[in-house]
Amino acid sequence: MNTPLSALDARVLGALIEKQLTTPDQYPLSINALVNACNQKSNRDPLLSLNESTVQDTVDALKKRHLVMEKSGFGSRVPKYHQIFCNTEFGTLKLTPIETGILCELLLRGPQTPGELRARVARMAAVSDVSEIEQALEAMQTRAAGALVAKLPREPNRRDSCFAQLFTELPAAPAVTASESAPVQATAAQAGVIATAADSSLTPNSGLTLQSLSARITALEAELADLRLRLPN
Structure with a gap:
């Protein structure tokens, strides 16, 4: 059975997958970068204007469901996030x-x-x-x-x-x-x-x-x- 997602869940996970594939050198994403990715004006429908608090709450909920993980780099105090929704060793959803x-x-x-x-x-x-x-x-x-x-x-x-x-x-x-x-x-x-x-x-x-x-x-x-x-x- 598929994991039910809200519209906000879908936007956050979609943005993380997109940046993982298109800009891997800038991935994982900080919360600020993720907010920008969610609110991006291109390749989005509908266009959203989410604030940091809303995105952070969504990320925290996805973390509890083991769909997103937090990763902090060595010497960095800024937490960054990556998806474990698909194509990872943490889940069963494997896609081409x-x-x-x-x-x-x-x-x-x-x-x-x-x-x-x-x-x-x-x-x-x-x-x-x-x-x-x-x-x-x-x-x-x-x-x-x-x-x-x-x-x-x-x-x-x-x-x-x-x-x-x-x-x-x-x-x-x-x-x-x-x-x-x-x-x-x-x-x-x-x-x-x-x-x-x-x-x-x-x-x-x-x-x-x-x-x-x-x-x-x-x-x-x-x-x-x-x-x-x-x-x-």
């Missing part, structure tokens, strides 16, 4: 370079098409063409340990469907126009998930498999369980 780049981009920018991912992942991993992205997305959907991404219903006036990571709640589907066939909708109020069952991307030949749907449900159940634990008795 392209898969790591895809997950990083989805954490930082939300759902994207394979074509969009191809252009953006190329700054973190060698990508020759979009077919490599599509193959990686397929592998991430069909992992034996559970899907990491899901194919979303195709948005109106878009040729390709977007893919979303399954660590945070899925985005609501876009509203359809009257000219389109009316979808059957099912809602999960706590998670804000809307699935359009009549959309063509939910056909048996699509990438949104029973396994990825099961992974969505599992992730939502974990989020709801976490919410119940936080409610006062």
Whole structure:
């Protein structure tokens, strides 16, 4: 089962993974550098303006969950942070370079098409063409340990469907126009998930498999369980 992440968790982990891959000589990051990375104006959606206290609280929570570690260099009093969310000896989530780049981009920018991912992942991993992205997305959907991404219903006036990571709640589907066939909708109020069952991307030949749907449900159940634990008795 995937580790449920909040939107702030996703931004912090995505920023750490990005800097680990793109500027390894400046990694790990101090809290100030991490704040700047989270609030960066490029390669981010949505744009945020987080203060140091918010980022520090998020980092501290991720440390308790063993997703981030603190590292202080010899002779340095400034603590620095690195992610142990994926591709480390401390966890079980092992990804290829392209898969790591895809997950990083989805954490930082939300759902994207394979074509969009191809252009953006190329700054973190060698990508020759979009077919490599599509193959990686397929592998991430069909992992034996559970899907990491899901194919979303195709948005109106878009040729390709977007893919979303399954660590945070899925985005609501876009509203359809009257000219389109009316979808059957099912809602999960706590998670804000809307699935359009009549959309063509939910056909048996699509990438949104029973396994990825099961992974969505599992992730939502974990989020709801976490919410119940936080409610006062």
